[in-house]
Amino acid sequence: MVNYQERLNRTFGALVDPTRRAILARLEHEGSASISALAQPFAIKLPAVMKHLDVLDDAGLISRSKIGRTVTVELRPEPMREAVDWLRRYERFWSRSLDRLAAFAESKEIEATKRKGKP
């Protein structure tokens, strides 16, 4: 069994490449697609697309099944869940800066109201 750190390595490693992200984004919309349909929008050759699919497969992010001569690729998004959970620890930093922004906007509003109140 692959351990937690190794799974994160593979997930983030799969997500580094924009072509692989585009493949995942497309599967997010369509659920599944044939390899030739997936390869179609890219300027790269089919063997290059196949290599990207291998990386996604190794990371457990897709599965492939063959019926006749057509290989269908399906999305397996579960490994991304651990990646999101890892990143979520940093959320408190963003909400903190949003809090600061809200406080700033509020103080400006109070200031403006005060100014209006004066003759």
Next chain:
Amino acid sequence: MVNYQERLNRTFGALVDPTRRAILARLEHEGSASISALAQPFAIKLPAVMKHLDVLDDAGLISRSKIGRTVTVELRPEPMREAVDWLRRYERFWSRSLDRLAAFAESKEIEATKRKGKP
């Protein structure tokens, strides 16, 4: 200005390595730390740690400031926000499998209640 895809490449690229993730996790706890303090728990040499810090710096995930002979590293988690937003699109798939799990648990409970009801 670096575009959206390039920023995601750099963020995910920075997160691929477990040493870099450990550095970020430590900074999450402590906010900032000196380079020597950051390097201390790792079995790798200081120049290797410096290379990891360069990658994190290029991704905009840390900043470094020097006072006297001490370099202090600070966390800049903002780029991770875009990465989380990218990953969140897949959340509906997890919640869907959680829904299925909840429905299954519920049906089992109803079954058990019915069985108990019978003499």
